Amino acid sequence: MRTLKSIMVLGLALSTFTATEAAKLTFKVTNPNEKVKVRLTFSQSGEQKEVAIDAAGNGNIEITGFTPQYVTMQYTRGRRTLYLDPNQDLTLSFDSDNMWRNTTFEGAGAAINTYLGSKELQSLGMPDMKMQEAALIHKGDSLYAANCQVLEAAKLPADFTTQEKIRLQFYTYYYFSKYALYHPHFGKDDNYIPSKAYYEKLEAITPINASLLALKEYKAFLPDAISAFSNKGKTVASSSTEQSVNYVDATIQDEKVAEFLIDQFVYNFVDNNGLDEADGLIVLFRKHVKDAKSIEKFNALCTKWEKLRSGNPSAASFSYPDINGKTVSLADLKGKYIYIDVWGSTCPPCRKELPFLKVLEKDFAGKNIHFLSVSTDRSKQAWIKAIQEDELDGHLFVPQDLKKFMEIFQIRVIPRFILLDQELNIITANMTAPSDLETKKRLNQLEGI
Numbered sequence: 001m002r003t004l005k006s007i008m009v010l011g012l013a014l015s016t017f018t019a020t021e022a023a024k025l026t027f028k029v030t031n032p033n034e035k036v037k038v039r040l041t042f043s044q045s046g047e048q049k050e051v052a053i054d055a056a057g058n059g060n061i062e063i064t065g066f067t068p069q070y071v072t073m074q075y076t077r078g079r080r081t082l083y084l085d086p087n088q089d090l091t092l093s094f095d096s097d098n099m100w101r102n103t104t105f106e107g108a109g110a111a112i113n114t115y116l117g118s119k120e121l122q123s124l125g126m127p128d129m130k131m132q133e134a135a136l137i138h139k140g141d142s143l144y145a146a147n148c149q150v151l152e153a154a155k156l157p158a159d160f161t162t163q164e165k166i167r168l169q170f171y172t173y174y175y176f177s178k179y180a181l182y183h184p185h186f187g188k189d190d191n192y193i194p195s196k197a198y199y200e201k202l203e204a205i206t207p208i209n210a211s212l213l214a215l216k217e218y219k220a221f222l223p224d225a226i227s228a229f230s231n232k233g234k235t236v237a238s239s240s241t242e243q244s245v246n247y248v249d250a251t252i253q254d255e256k257v258a259e260f261l262i263d264q265f266v267y268n269f270v271d272n273n274g275l276d277e278a279d280g281l282i283v284l285f286r287k288h289v290k291d292a293k294s295i296e297k298f299n300a301l302c303t304k305w306e307k308l309r310s311g312n313p314s315a316a317s318f319s320y321p322d323i324n325g326k327t328v329s330l331a332d333l334k335g336k337y338i339y340i341d342v343w344g345s346t347c348p349p350c351r352k353e354l355p356f357l358k359v360l361e362k363d364f365a366g367k368n369i370h371f372l373s374v375s376t377d378r379s380k381q382a383w384i385k386a387i388q389e390d391e392l393d394g395h396l397f398v399p400q401d402l403k404k405f406m407e408i409f410q411i412r413v414i415p416r417f418i419l420l421d422q423e424l425n426i427i428t429a430n431m432t433a434p435s436d437l438e439t440k441k442r443l444n445q446l447e448g449i
Contacts, residue, residue, distance in 0.1 A: 021064070032055065036075060040082075071084050076099070118150055129178070129186040151164055176201070177225035179194075227244045249262070266298070270282075275306065337422060340417065342414050344377050417431035
């Protein structure tokens with residue numbers, strides 16, 4: 001894949017600069033929240049620093065030992081990108097409720113940071129996923145050219161401008177790498193197959209260069225681009241983690257980039273799906289990932305999921321109330337297979353599955369299986385309203401120990417489906433959804449169903 005000359009310049013700059021000065025940051029916050037600190041995350045190292053804001057809205061910090069780089073600032077609900085230089089002081093003023101909109105800057109670093117908050121910078125977005133390929137490529141190129149014009153008009157230092165043109169590339173084209181997977185849905189084109197032109201464009205904007213891992217935009221863009229490349233030549237777009245990881249293992253020669261990608265792919269897979277189908281992925285994780293912190297984090301995740309492997313006893317011995325106030329215990333259901341639907345009334349994908357769940361309940365009526373739905377709603381009234389609207393049965397409400405329940409089954413997103421055997425052992429902690437045709441087949445294959 002193509003590596004631009006300017007990227008080599010950026011990599012050299014990032015690797016050879018030695019910081020000897022200190023950046024003094026001063027914060028002036030309107031409507032401050034004393035319980036919340038400003039959090040600064042440095043793009044190159046991932047290091048985080050926090051700045052306390054006092055009752056008057058003032059805070060300050062002096063930072064040494066870093067190279068000029070992009071930094072993500074977060075305070076309350078707001079987040080924005082900064083550029084800090086150890087040779088430049090900076091004063092930031094903003095309202096705590098609108099930090100991402102109205103931050104103003106003073107000091108040596110003001111010009112660059114004012115530019116970074118420009119509302120003129122634009123990128124491809126989700127609505128563009130319905131466009132045809134040629135139109136999408138044209139729009140992406142036009143937006144990137146316009147963004148570069150905004151940058152040039154700001155008349156900023158040459159070294160920053162060089163870096164920023166690279167960052168803008170991944171910022172502008174972020175959704176381009178998602179197009180192959182999203183277009184069939186948004187474009188209502190189930191037969192869509194990416195063309196040669198699509199892949200040529202994606203290759204042109206996807207350099208494989210470890211120095212770019214200092215840019216959060218590159219790290220956000222790259223995994224989707226690699227997933228798209230792993231689909232090249234296939235007739236159906238897939239987001240298979242195994243496919244993407246095997247592609248990285250076979251084709252990515254830059255060891256640091258391969259390490260980053262496989263860490264991302266495998267960690268996210270295990271975090272969402274558990275260990276039952278992860279053995280091959282874990283082998284490749286051990287092969288490529290050498291960073292001690294990444295290994296420690298992954299090992300801790302595996303330890304949590306180990307308890308949820310197929311065949312292990314369910315650690316959840318819960319008792320929750322149904323809509324009539326009757327307490328239903330998991331132990332009461334022993335002797336039956338149990339299909340658990342973890343859902344929420346305000347979760348559209350969850351509500352979408354409910355009619356399919358009712359069909360399953362009808363298809364397996366009188367058989368040795370119980371369908372149990374557990375709500376993650378924090379509002380009992382919202383839960384009751386959904387139950388009544390959809391005429392649902394067998395639904396339980398989790399009271400104060402929702403967090404404990406979610407942790408036991410490592411639930412990060414809903415809906416989530418779990419299948420237990422007659423002894424309350426785990427068959428799978430990540431069962432297929434009611435709408436999946438595979439679900440009925442798997443249930444029919446259960447012994448003694």
